Amino acid sequence: MILLVAATEMEVLPVIGKKNGHPHELFVAGVGPLETAVRLTRRLCQEGDGDISLVLNFGVAGAYVGSGAGLLDICLAESEVLGDFGICYEDSVAPFEGKLAGSSAFSMEPRYLAQAEEILAKQEYACKKGVFVTVNGVTATARRGEMLRTAHNGLCENMEGAAVVRVCDEFAIPCLEVRCVSNMVEDRNPGHWQLAAAVQKCGQVVSLLLDRIVPI
Secondary structure, eight states: OEEEEESSHHHHGGGTTOOSSSOEEEEEOOSSHHHHHHHHHHHHHTOSSOOOOEEEEEEEEEEETTSSOOTTOEEEEEEEEETTOSEEOSSOEEOOOGGGOOOOEEEOOHHHHHHHHHHHHHTTOOEEEEEEEEOSSOOOSHHHHHHHHHHHTEEEEESSHHHHHHHHHHHTOOEEEEEEEEEEESSOOGGGOOHHHHHHHHHHHHHHHHHHOOOO
């Protein structure tokens, strides 16, 4: 079974009722890394027979200006990084050192990533692939966005991805993450966003992956 994980009810709506493809379950994990980690851990602790072959995390994201991703682009995560974990200065985030230092970057399962890239390419979805940055607070200025993009070579940002892949690592369950760009990370202007269209497009891609992905 594939566990489909999204942050909000809005993001799962386009996939509700899908009957075809690999057996799956929809799970709303909540907004932000803390809520996601708690809810997903509780959900995975309910599994006694190890029937989850893959966690597919999906939803919308904000793309960094200059990253190569634009509005309504489909993005696949090669890795997730905790973007604002560390010592936060005005124009930088310095990592902790010594005993305080911990893992802040997490890689996706490369075989599922390769499958997803091939599946979407055959259906003529032009995907962007790279580092996703998980933040505790949505970036509301172009200046902070540029700092995070530069610091992590980031493609886009979200608020849950690193928590999902970290929990999956703990349970030894492969993880794949796909998002659609709903907005650019700029000085905050919701009038520029394409949230509804991004939700729908991401749902289409998730449905496509469910139909074609081969469990490993």
